């Protein structure tokens with residue numbers, strides 16, 4: 001298996017895992033862009049948002065709910081945080097296993113740079 005996030009899901013390679021449920025796992029990004037930078041990753045391999053199917057609707061919702069829970073635990077809820085999901089080259093996607101970035105602990109601008 002070559003997908004790096006599948007290997008993390010399957011515990012074949014190490015990651016700083018902070019949350020797991022039946023749908024997702026979450027772990028620290030190795031190149032953090034903020035004081036809190038976690039990746040929420042579905043256990044199921046889906047390469048990009050473009051491959052999401054109707055039957056993945058609960059999975060997509062579970063990713064966001066896991067992010068909300070992690071943000072709350074880290075006391076980010078009130079000040080706020082950013083959730084990012086990149087798709088393909090123009091979106092800046094580098095790992096082709098769906099994932100949601102949870103970024104917090106600093107102020108982000110809009111539009112993004």
Ligand code: AMP
Pocket residue numbers: 004015027028029030031032039085086092093094095096
């Ligand atoms: P994206 O550019 O949206 O595809 O984001 C991929 C993210 O995965 C980047 O922020 C990387 O720093 C992160 N990343 C890549 N490999 C690992 C790894 N082995 N453990 C944790 N984070 C990783």
Ligand code: ZN
Pocket residue numbers: 003004005006007044045046096097
């Ligand atoms: Zn994968």
